[in-house]
Amino acid sequence: MANVLEVKDLNVTFSLHDGDVSAVRDLSFVLGQGETLAVVGESGSGKSQAFLAIMGLLARNGRATGKAVLGGTDLLALSPTELDRHRGLDIAMIFQDPMTSLNPSLKIGRQLAEVLVRHRGQSDSAAWRHATEMLDRVGIPEAARRADSYPHELSGGMRQRVMIAMALLCEPKVLIADEPTTALDVTVQAQMLELFKTLTDDFGAALVLITHDLGVVAGLADRMMVMYAGRAVESGSVDDLFYAPNHPYTFGLLHSTPHVEDSGQRLRPILGLPPSLEHLPTGCAFHPRCAFVMPECRTARPELTHRGGGRHAACFYEGELKEKEAAE
Amino acid sequence: MFNYATRRVLSALPIAIIAVTVCFFILRLAPGGPFDGERALPPLVLQNLRAHYNLDQPIWIQYFNYVWRMIQGDFGPSMVMEGFEVSELLAIGLPFTLMLGMTAFIVATIIGVIAGIIAAVNQNKWPDYVLVLAVMLGVIVPNFLMGALLQLLFGVYLRWLPAGGWSGGNWLQLVLPVTVLAWPHAARISRLMRGSMIETLGSNFIRTAMSKGIGERLMLTRHALKPALIPVVSYLGPGLSYLLTGSLVVESIFGLPGIGKYFIQAALNRDYGLVLGTTVFYVMLILVLNLLVDLVYAWLDPRVRFR
Numbered sequence: 001m002a003n004v005l006e007v008k009d010l011n012v013t014f015s016l017h018d019g020d021v022s023a024v025r026d027l028s029f030v031l032g033q034g035e036t037l038a039v040v041g042e043s044g045s046g047k048s049q050a051f052l053a054i055m056g057l058l059a060r061n062g063r064a065t066g067k068a069v070l071g072g073t074d075l076l077a078l079s080p081t082e083l084d085r086h087r088g089l090d091i092a093m094i095f096q097d098p099m100t101s102l103n104p105s106l107k108i109g110r111q112l113a114e115v116l117v118r119h120r121g122q123s124d125s126a127a128w129r130h131a132t133e134m135l136d137r138v139g140i141p142e143a144a145r146r147a148d149s150y151p152h153e154l155s156g157g158m159r160q161r162v163m164i165a166m167a168l169l170c171e172p173k174v175l176i177a178d179e180p181t182t183a184l185d186v187t188v189q190a191q192m193l194e195l196f197k198t199l200t201d202d203f204g205a206a207l208v209l210i211t212h213d214l215g216v217v218a219g220l221a222d223r224m225m226v227m228y229a230g231r232a233v234e235s236g237s238v239d240d241l242f243y244a245p246n247h248p249y250t251f252g253l254l255h256s257t258p259h260v261e262d263s264g265q266r267l268r269p270i271l272g273l274p275p276s277l278e279h280l281p282t283g284c285a286f287h288p289r290c291a292f293v294m295p296e297c298r299t300a301r302p303e304l305t306h307r308g309g310g311r312h313a314a315c316f317y318e319g320e321l322k323e324k325e326a327a328e
Numbered sequence: 329m330f331n332y333a334t335r336r337v338l339s340a341l342p343i344a345i346i347a348v349t350v351c352f353f354i355l356r357l358a359p360g361g362p363f364d365g366e367r368a369l370p371p372l373v374l375q376n377l378r379a380h381y382n383l384d385q386p387i388w389i390q391y392f393n394y395v396w397r398m399i400q401g402d403f404g405p406s407m408v409m410e411g412f413e414v415s416e417l418l419a420i421g422l423p424f425t426l427m428l429g430m431t432a433f434i435v436a437t438i439i440g441v442i443a444g445i446i447a448a449v450n451q452n453k454w455p456d457y458v459l460v461l462a463v464m465l466g467v468i469v470p471n472f473l474m475g476a477l478l479q480l481l482f483g484v485y486l487r488w489l490p491a492g493g494w495s496g497g498n499w500l501q502l503v504l505p506v507t508v509l510a511w512p513h514a515a516r517i518s519r520l521m522r523g524s525m526i527e528t529l530g531s532n533f534i535r536t537a538m539s540k541g542i543g544e545r546l547m548l549t550r551h552a553l554k555p556a557l558i559p560v561v562s563y564l565g566p567g568l569s570y571l572l573t574g575s576l577v578v579e580s581i582f583g584l585p586g587i588g589k590y591f592i593q594a595a596l597n598r599d600y601g602l603v604l605g606t607t608v609f610y611v612m613l614i615l616v617l618n619l620l621v622d623l624v625y626a627w628l629d630p631r632v633r634f635r
Binding site: 055056057059060080081083084085086087088089092093095097100101102103104105106114115118119150152163166 | 451530531532533535536537538539540541542543544546550551554555628629630631
């Protein structure tokens, strides 16, 4: 399978008043054509910032180093103007909050059409027509009338459909969806996931699904990458990681997810809080919360190593992870 | 949009009625009257004068008569400037005042908006600091002092511009008055614009726009400008009334033939008819302008139309 996106040694740093803070450290991964990669982690794990960096959308005080090669071009080495030739065309992004991610003062059709005008050189009227077709395709009823509406006239689910339509207009090779279902209610979430599945298959786009919802991962992704405190701690196929996680953090995430048959039982949280990026623990950043912690974890940081079958994990503990031990 | 406009026009009516009423009674509460001079008039003359201007009737009858005539467009006579109707005096001074005020208003708004955008895009760099300095000068120096300083510098020492007067058509004579009038207005607008532009640039939909690769220029003009203008537009109404009232003072500093000249004299002379007429006229003007501002507002932010 050919790789469409290769990210190597991505580092994202923000300069704050009292010094620099690293949000993403030494992140490397590849994305295959048509593949769906889930990027999982808690808030502050750097999962969103990594992809905002690739899109050139970091806040003013942020900067990114490393490589992000898309179709032979290193996106991180481009000037903003050069990057604009790729954003929206080869690589597109869908954002978390559909209520605020559309411009309230522009009609929906306009917000879609401008992508085609910019990247495909279409006339305003042709672009508007294509925009309407795309709205229809993502399941928006009365697409022509909706194109002529403002965002506030649409429900949250409809707006997220608009965001999806907007991202898919130029049939990008890579589609990044940053928590696309978080702001939606559960029934709409299910529809949205179904839509993602259909559309990425239709368009042959590789999908990066940034999420903390493991249910979404299970339903949609081929591979997953787990991030903690700015680093990838484990990656591999969704099946492998779900059935036999190698990293205690992945293990903890999976076991903290409640299941229907668990009713009446206590939740099993990962104890403690995610670390502050300004004051990371020494050694493995996860060791203060880890149920399998060993003495060396407190001093040395485990590298991400190959564990066979295309799996990688960053942990000194190589034995099987069992809940009994975790509960102690 | 049409419904919205109708609603706004209807809601302006009670405001107009309240404003006229308040102006009418406040003026009568002020001590003194139009015929109080240094030398008291003989009682018979005073009585005849009061009868002539209907000042001897009960005040509520005077009030209703005034309102009734005003609805018909008649602001009554000036009580001090013998033989002049208030509407005649307004008609003489108004064109100049409006021309001066609107020129300053347009210049100030354009400069303020552009300066605010430049400052926001260069946040905490030198253009931003230059703007802060210019704004401070504009806001803290009162217009009568600013006027005198500019007259002295450009009119007397440098001799680049005329220090005052109006000979009908020499536009150089307008440069200094317009600057004095426009400066504080431009200053406030640029601060508002800067803040609201910075806020808009940090919003999610701007990130979306950038993610589409449309470029910074289109992002600013198409996506950021309209939402960022909303707070500025809502200030334009009150801003314009500051500017128009400031114009009364500036007109007298620069010796310009606008309403300001009559208004200040009339206030000193307790010329009930003229002060009331001018005030009511200004109220109406500001109401109409605010109405226009509200309509622009609804165009900028489509959500307003549905509230």
